[in-house]
Amino acid sequence: MIIFLILILTGILVFAALQASSYQVPWARHLKRMHAGSATRAEWIAPDNVLQQVEEHYMEALYWLQDAAVNPPEHTTEAETYLCGNLLWRYRKQADYHTALPAIFTGILRADHAINVRQFSDDGKQCIVVDTRTEQRMASYDAGTHHRLLTQHVDEETLVYSMVYDVDAARWKLDAFVQALPAGWQNPIAVQRIKIQSKLSPSTAGRDN
Numbered sequence: 001m002i003i004f005l006i007l008i009l010t011g012i013l014v015f016a017a018l019q020a021s022s023y024q025v026p027w028a029r030h031l032k033r034m035h036a037g038s039a040t041r042a043e044w045i046a047p048d049n050v051l052q053q054v055e056e057h058y059m060e061a062l063y064w065l066q067d068a069a070v071n072p073p074e075h076t077t078e079a080e081t082y083l084c085g086n087l088l089w090r091y092r093k094q095a096d097y098h099t100a101l102p103a104i105f106t107g108i109l110r111a112d113h114a115i116n117v118r119q120f121s122d123d124g125k126q127c128i129v130v131d132t133r134t135e136q137r138m139a140s141y142d143a144g145t146h147h148r149l150l151t152q153h154v155d156e157e158t159l160v161y162s163m164v165y166d167v168d169a170a171r172w173k174l175d176a177f178v179q180a181l182p183a184g185w186q187n188p189i190a191v192q193r194i195k196i197q198s199k200l201s202p203s204t205a206g207r208d209n
Helices: 002-022 026-030 048-070 076-081 085-100
Strands: 032-034 043-045 105-118 126-142 148-154 157-166 171-181
Touching: 048 076, 048 105, 048 126, 048 157, 048 171, 076 085, 085 171, 105 148, 126 171
Parallel strands: none
Antiparallel strands: 032 043, 105 126, 126 148, 126 157, 157 171
């Protein structure tokens, strides 16, 4: 009887281990501890091919959001391909709002992007994207005709977003806006004092801003 119970317990443990390994991303064992911009703070960094994939999926999400602003999809389920977490919730909330009260004008922000992928989680499934945006242009469109009305230039800024890897979809998804970094944040002196967050600040969590 005892042997039978031991065999059952062993089978459960083996099954649990197999289930856990099935959710482990291939690059989890290849993360490297590195000092990115600060000699006092180390962080996990993934291999170059993963960094490239994060950047590609981040830009695909931005392009989709730009296109969806002018040509809203019929169903918000399409957003699940590119968004998750806080940003998916906000997108659905805004989509419901615009369905009830259609917008007259639509604004799309375009820019040149310099992407830096950083701060992977221990399991390799989360990271942040530091996006320095230059040559920013805010284009305003007539929501009905899609005719561009005017373009306004916007100052350079650096924004931080969190990304989460969806194992089932095999792609990185835009999860949340984390923070905006101050001008000159890359200065060797300033970088020692500026902390780049990897999670949304509790003071802004849940706020629609």
